[in-house]
Amino acid sequence: MSTAVIWNAIGQVGLTLVVIAVIVAVLEVGLYLLLVKTLKTKHAIPIMLVAPAALGLAVLIVWPLIWELRISFTNMSLKNFKDPQFVGFANYIAVFTEPVLKLTTFWQLLAQTIIWTVINVTCHVGFGMALALLLHRKMRGKGIYRALIILPWAIPQIIALLVWRTEFSFEYGSVNQMLGFFGISPIPWLSDPFWNFAAMIFVNVWLGIPFMMVLILGGLQSISPEFYEAAEIDGASSRQSFRAITMPLLRPVLTPAIILGTVWTFNNINVPFFMNPNELETSDILVTAVFRQAFQYNRYGDAAAFAFIIFLILLAFTVFYIQKTGSLKGAYE
């Protein structure tokens, strides 16, 4: 850490900004000449506005996807990185017929991922809803409760995970010590397959509740109190008004939150990766298995085919859910 380091960094980032500006300028001038002067189209402005984003996404997302698709039909690995051979659909078939890592099969990983996702999203929404309902009232200390409960979301995730990993350690972690007070013998949280999976889920539930709680709290605040007053006059119990007023009016907030939450949990690589220091395959979910296959076993071809299958599973889920709930309709108008 010295002034030379600082100047170098500022120079590099400044240069990046200049290079990006030049690329965008060239792109825009080219598009202007093409669309306005040559084609004379009325869609020139929106296309020119989208162009920088489209170029960036084409280079950094579309091209990598096409590359992955090509690689998924070859036997590329660290050994034959330079000259991989075409193997047809062999990798795709192997995902379903051979162990994906050393021992676990695709089906086991899929089952683990589904258990992981279902328990997590259910707990996030359930506890988030419960806490939001508790906080949505006049009471003393509301602000303090809210600030404390929101903390797991606010802490940088990697830090939260490293801290929980030490708290779950067998000998010195506070979790086992507290269990000791109740006369429960220490649990091998980080080395036993079942307990490691349980610890992973616990930590992710802990991390995910605040987001849902704040979201639902916002939704509750947008419901007009007149509805409840009218229901009260009609003699509705608070359970009835919850089911007839709160739930339907929360749906526009809950539906996208559940879709997003499911996708994020399904694709969550941080928690299963960091909470599993012994690399137990029983604690892997699909996305961490892809990461290990690619970067620890260097089986790039296999990993690419595997990743596409995961992507298709998520795509099917999302399309099904969006069609069924009819959310996002307004966004296309």
Place this chain on the structure above:
Amino acid sequence: MSNAFQSPAGAARVVKKNRRGNIFMGGREDKPLKRLVIHLALVVAAIIAFFPIMRVFSVALRPSNSILSTDLSPIPAGATFSAFEHVLTETDLPLWLFNSLVITIGTSIVGLIIAATGAYAFSRFKFPGRGVGLTLLLATQLIPAAMLLVPLYILAVNFHLANSYVGMVIGLSVTSVPFSIWILKGYYDTVPIELEEAARIDGCSQLSAFYRVLLPLSTPALAIVFLFNFLAAWNDYFLARILLSKDTMWTWTLGLSRFQAQFQTQWNDLAASSIIIAVPVVLLFLYSSKWLVSGVTAGGVKG
């Protein structure tokens, strides 16, 4: 859902309106016993949320001769700030923080500019490929992160961008663009187009109506996107792990995770570093959490 929820000012208005009280808001209606139970439940939730944080503070204060104590008290015997001093002066933590900060600020600015203009086109124009474009932007959110890492590494090596700030800034800012565009488009949609039309009648060009009328009105959404990009870049681990192999280029996420692997038992150093990294971010987050949430829903929910 009303538009009120989509802007922070609207949310605040709704809160104020609710102060009159109803079944859920009226403290008067709760019986003392019920109130006690509610407070009890919230206290338990707050303790569970806060517990690991309290532990980090107490571990960071431990003197180096009792790092592995099984003491559970919040302030350990012989508490000392020596771990803070040690990580700031004798480890590379300041350098990692600096690297993270450079990458994060670059990413937030580049990502915001690209998304702000792109979202404008999606919100205000009908053009061929608009619907397909929006769907594809949404579909990028489904891509498993690990899927893009190998090709991104190959790209970085080919363009000589491995181990550079530039590669990290470009990689992180572009991957955050789809989410940013959805949030900004949702917010632009709530701003009446008549305002821009009025500006155009007064002689503004289309683009100057965009940055003189729409952009200033969208400041809350722009702040949200800036913050989202900021947090995503600040907390990134996997792209850094692939692109940054030289330890002078490490971000704090790499440094801290190697730190732990290397000194498995130096818990007080790890805890002290965590506090130094987390405190500014947590304060920023608590300050802006209300807007963060309205931003998430504005992207997906309409009318």
